[in-house]
Amino acid sequence: MSGNNSALLGRPSERTQTVAAQPGAGLYAYSERIDAWVVRTAKPVSYEVRVADGLFDFGRTDLLEPAAAPGTRLRRFVVIDSDVDLLHGSRIRAYFDYHDVDYTLCVVxxxxxVKSFETAxxxxxxxxxFGVDRRREPLIVIGGGVLMDIVGLASSLYRRGTPFIRVPTTLIGLVDAGVGAKTGVNFNGHKNRLGTYFPADLTLLDRSFLATVGRRHIGNGMAEILKIALIKDARLFDLLESHGPLLLDEKFQGETGGGEAAAREVVRRAIQGMLEELQPNLWEAKLERSVDYGHTFSPTVEMSALPALLHGEAVCVDMxxxxxxxxxxGLINDIDxxxxxxxxxxxxxxxxxDLLDQPELLTAALRDTVRHRDGMQHLPLPxxxxxxxxxxxxxxxxxxxxxLELKVVGRRAGSPEHV
Structure with a gap:
């Protein structure tokens, strides 16, 4: 994120004095009649989502960007999920040691x-x-969507904004939580009630982490992929329909030729589709958001079921x-x-x-959504x-x-043992 273009614009009045601001920053106007200034500013935002298979191979240098100041040692503050540390911590430490990085691993x-402000x-x-140079020492977060949301919030608040790099280690992190701009923590019994818009400067995607992710968590991420398929990408739905169980079995590791081709295309289409929807409306000025599909009732259901339902599972119930x-x-026919x-x-x-059997919970969820969406439902339907x-x-x-209809159809459609 770089660049700043500002101007002070006075409200219309009978006597308005227009004065040049600093070079390149536009004009501002002071209204003598109402004795007021109006400030408007625009800051271009740019961030990158990069495929980086084998991220911690010694030959890769993605995490060493930007370089250290001349004559100083490279430093990094790294926040890592405790489960990821158990599985991958030794090779992550070996990578930073190999490149002579002065680093601290904060294991969480x-x-x-525990997605709370206290954790942040x-x-x-x-x-x-540890202390960081905000211009040369971005924070690094290695973990799933929950940890990336927490660290994103901390980064946005620390010194009013400190750059960070995301390394998602779950499927939901790769295709959803790792590619957007929102950060957040749960508060007062509500999901993501505290949060900011603060995208990571760089997100690095390494599918190899999924090899150690549990089967249920792979399915959890596939729910967010299914969301994109249903609201904008029929080809992606066809891929899930024909290859979904194989991708679940292989954990997107491409153990077969067909599995590798499907994994690459599914992940690419899911990320591309998400970014296409986010980019024109990154700060959510427009409240009709197709990527809110599956997120009308699910926040309340998820928090009420916690920890029985994972995020993607609650989204799937909503869908x-x-x-x-x-x-x-009549928007979708019986066959589809x-x-x-x-x-x-x-x-x-x-x-x-079974939480759907509580009408008061669903109506409360809809009321909360209406409050969140400026008094309108803006309910996305396929x-x-x-x-x-x-x-x-x-x-x-x-x-x-x-x-009542879903109670019959949904139960017949399947209810995994863990739910």
């Missing part, structure tokens, strides 16, 4: 139950003890419910709706959770497979009727 247990504050305490709503409205439920089952994802529309007229009875 990270899941939704503990990271900042260690960061403050199953909104598929039922869309089918009842059944295909959606069949793919959920093949990916070992839940299409039903149109067939690969398109989306937004509605603002979902009523309580229609919602409950869809729940």
């Amino acid at each position: 247990p990270a899941d939704e139950t 504050a503990r990271i900042v305490e260690d960061l403050d003890a 199953a419910l909104t598929t039922a709503i869309a089918r009842r409205r 709706a059944q295909r959606v439920y069949d793919v959920m089952r093949s990916l070992e994802l839940p299409a039903w959770d 149109v067939g497979i690969g398109d989306v529309t937004f509605v603002n007229d979902l009523g309580e009875q229609e919602l409950l009727d869809a729940v």
Whole structure:
């Protein structure tokens, strides 16, 4: 993120004095009548998402950017998930040792139950003890979506913004949490109630980390891939329909030729689709966001079920419910709706959770979403497979009727043993 273009613009008045600001920064205007200034500024934002297979091979130098100041040793503050440290910590340390980096590894247990401001504050305490040069020493976070969200928030707050680099180690991190601009922690029983918009300068994607990720967590990430497929990419849905179980079995490691080709295309299409939706509306000025699909009821369901449901599993339950709503409205036909439920089952994802039997929970979730979306539902619903529309007229009875339908279809579609 670099560059700054500012101007002070006065409100219209009978007597307005226009004065040149500093060179290249535009003009500002002072209104004598109302004795006020209005400040507007624009800061271009640029960040990179880079495929970096074999990231910790000694020959790769992605994590050594930017170089140290002349005559000084390269320094890095690294936050790493405690589970990732157990599995990969030795090779990560060996990498930094090989390149003679002065580094500190801050090891953090990270899941939704500790996704809190207190965890972020503990990271900042260690960061403050280490000290960083904000221009040359970006923080590095190695872990899943939860840890990347926490560290992103800490980075955005520390000295009003300290650059950071993301290394996602889960599938949901690779295709969702690792490519956007939002950071956040849970607060007061609400998911991501505290947060900022602060993208990492660089996200490095290494699929090899997925080899040590549990099968359930692979499925968890595939729910977010399914989201992109349903709202904008029918080809991606076809790939999940035909290769989903193989990708789940191989953990996206390409153990077979067909598995490798499918893994590459699925990951690329999921990331490309996500970025296409995020880039024109990165700060969410427009509240009709197709990538909110699956995220209307799921935040409340997920927090109520915690820790029984993973994030992607809660999103999948939401997508199953909104598929039922869309089918009842004629937006998706019976055959395609059944295909959606069949793919959920093949990916070992839940299409039903007993929390849906609590009408007050669902209506509270919808009310909370309306508050979050400026008084409107802006509810994304699938149109067939690969398109989306937004509605603002979902009523309580229609919602409950869809729940009753899903109770039969969703349970038949599959309910993994862990749910």
